[in-house]
Amino acid sequence: MNAPLNISMPAEASQAPKSYKLLIDGRHIDARDGRSIERASPGHGFVVSRYAQAGAADVEAAVQAAHRAFETGPWPRMKASERAAVLLKAADLIETRLEEIARLDALESGKPIAQARGEIGGAVDIWRYAASLARTLHGESYANLGDAMLGVVLREPIGVVSLITPWNFPFLIISQKLPFALAAGCTAVVKPSEMTSASTFVLGDILLEAGLPAGVVNILAGFGADVGAPMVSHPLVEMVSFTGSTRVGKMTMAAASNSLKKVSMELGGKNGQIVFPDADLEAAADAAVFGGFFNAGECCNAGSRLIVHEAIADDFLGMVKTLASKVRVGDPLDNGTKVGAMISADHMAKVAGYVTAAKTDGGRVYSGGGQLASNAGQYLDPTIVRNVTEDMAIAREEVFGPVLSVLTFETIEKALHIANNTPYGLSAGVWSAGIDTCMSVARGVRSGTVWVNTFMEGYPELPFGGYKQSGIGRELGKRAVEDYTEEKTIQFHRGQRTGWWVG
Numbered sequence: 001m002n003a004p005l006n007i008s009m010p011a012e013a014s015q016a017p018k019s020y021k022l023l024i025d026g027r028h029i030d031a032r033d034g035r036s037i038e039r040a041s042p043g044h045g046f047v048v049s050r051y052a053q054a055g056a057a058d059v060e061a062a063v064q065a066a067h068r069a070f071e072t073g074p075w076p077r078m079k080a081s082e083r084a085a086v087l088l089k090a091a092d093l094i095e096t097r098l099e100e101i102a103r104l105d106a107l108e109s110g111k112p113i114a115q116a117r118g119e120i121g122g123a124v125d126i127w128r129y130a131a132s133l134a135r136t137l138h139g140e141s142y143a144n145l146g147d148a149m150l151g152v153v154l155r156e157p158i159g160v161v162s163l164i165t166p167w168n169f170p171f172l173i174i175s176q177k178l179p180f181a182l183a184a185g186c187t188a189v190v191k192p193s194e195m196t197s198a199s200t201f202v203l204g205d206i207l208l209e210a211g212l213p214a215g216v217v218n219i220l221a222g223f224g225a226d227v228g229a230p231m232v233s234h235p236l237v238e239m240v241s242f243t244g245s246t247r248v249g250k251m252t253m254a255a256a257s258n259s260l261k262k263v264s265m266e267l268g269g270k271n272g273q274i275v276f277p278d279a280d281l282e283a284a285a286d287a288a289v290f291g292g293f294f295n296a297g298e299c300c301n302a303g304s305r306l307i308v309h310e311a312i313a314d315d316f317l318g319m320v321k322t323l324a325s326k327v328r329v330g331d332p333l334d335n336g337t338k339v340g341a342m343i344s345a346d347h348m349a350k351v352a353g354y355v356t357a358a359k360t361d362g363g364r365v366y367s368g369g370g371q372l373a374s375n376a377g378q379y380l381d382p383t384i385v386r387n388v389t390e391d392m393a394i395a396r397e398e399v400f401g402p403v404l405s406v407l408t409f410e411t412i413e414k415a416l417h418i419a420n421n422t423p424y425g426l427s428a429g430v431w432s433a434g435i436d437t438c439m440s441v442a443r444g445v446r447s448g449t450v451w452v453n454t455f456m457e458g459y460p461e462l463p464f465g466g467y468k469q470s471g472i473g474r475e476l477g478k479r480a481v482e483d484y485t486e487e488k489t490i491q492f493h494r495g496q497r498t499g500w501w502v503g
């Protein structure tokens, strides 16, 4: 029996929670009905933040403000170079406030502070990348349609966009949407998760300081049914970009169909890492542990299925188990922590339920397996489950916790079958020294990203998104700004009318 985790209380625990107001039309305001949401740190248990809780009237005001800013404000009309300057200034300000933002995300989500710093640093890079794309966004011209015709295809901002984000990477995920929407000239209504809204409100302040005109970005804290749903169905919203669960993504898409909005969906994953005997097994073992337990497994890209060749299974899993036992679980604010707290007690119980069900179905807990005792907060032991079969819930559903399910294979065909035998298609990894093997897996897996001899790296230059029920569309990459545009075809005719109709 391990000693209970000793979680120390940070200075914030003895201070009043920080308060955040809604950002509508450039002003910080309380919710119209005066309600608020309190968020307790899942790692420590004290209330860190209090946000004004938006309702239907606040959504209406935010959408109207975004609509006005789009229809009559300067943002969609200014030069791309001017928009890029605001995005670059915002990136600089985020960098200046990196420590503060990372601490808010760590306190509200339970993620390790060192990891949070990396995420905010990554977000800075994304804001700068989006600024560069603002300058290169362009349409097409066709001078090959005959002497009398010039065809021009414009890229115009799509309009008001609703951006809805989850709790697991609060600042990073809004940074995968908002700078690209802004680069295109759109205006936005943003809803962070009701559990992790603080850093998005800080971003709102940063944008105003960077010179963003009032009403271009409006931020609402609140619950999905009260705030997310009307943001999706509102007739003045032209596009919804949603990151979250596949279940809510489906509801969102159905609601958006009412007014035929464009949708972009970044949803769940059930990603496999496939390990062949000729791989660098030390590197693969480290990546297996990283893939399974990074962000406490609360990650769309989690490598939650380890698909290992039979011939090396025992030895390789021994290496993985040894590494897993060294992973430091504990206080999110401790610089050495690798796995922090679980987002909520309910979610932790759900994750534990998957492990219990797997045991009933014949799975064997090989390492870890339960809640860790602690003086504060909620923590799970990184867990490895062996003897998992493809039909088990733990092999098919997104567990979203620090749980690695092990399946084995003998042929590459079987490995691919296992990898693809899920409704999801977000990402996958392959570990082998053989180019044929790597290429066969990379081509054969039905997922938006495949990592070859590495895992879960990301670059703003590379598109990210899912096949199958992991999503629709791609974020990041050179077309990320185009996603927030409409194409308009203009045909210029010169000279005499050609092709008289009546004669």
Ligand code: NAD
Binding pocket: 164, 165, 166, 167, 168, 169, 173, 191, 192, 193, 194, 222, 223, 224, 225, 227, 228, 229, 232, 243, 244, 245, 246, 247, 248, 249, 251, 252, 265, 266, 267, 268, 269, 299, 300, 301, 398, 400, 426, 466, 470, 471
């Ligand atoms: P969730 O689907 O419960 O909530 C996501 C957001 O949607 C929240 O802001 C929530 O308040 C809002 N929402 C809830 N009901 C709504 C409704 N009816 N209409 C509109 N909005 C509504 O997801 P979560 O639990 O916050 O996040 C975890 C999920 O997100 C996991 O499934 C994970 O895989 C997924 N995710 C995907 C990616 C990706 O890039 N593919 C990245 C991170 C997380």
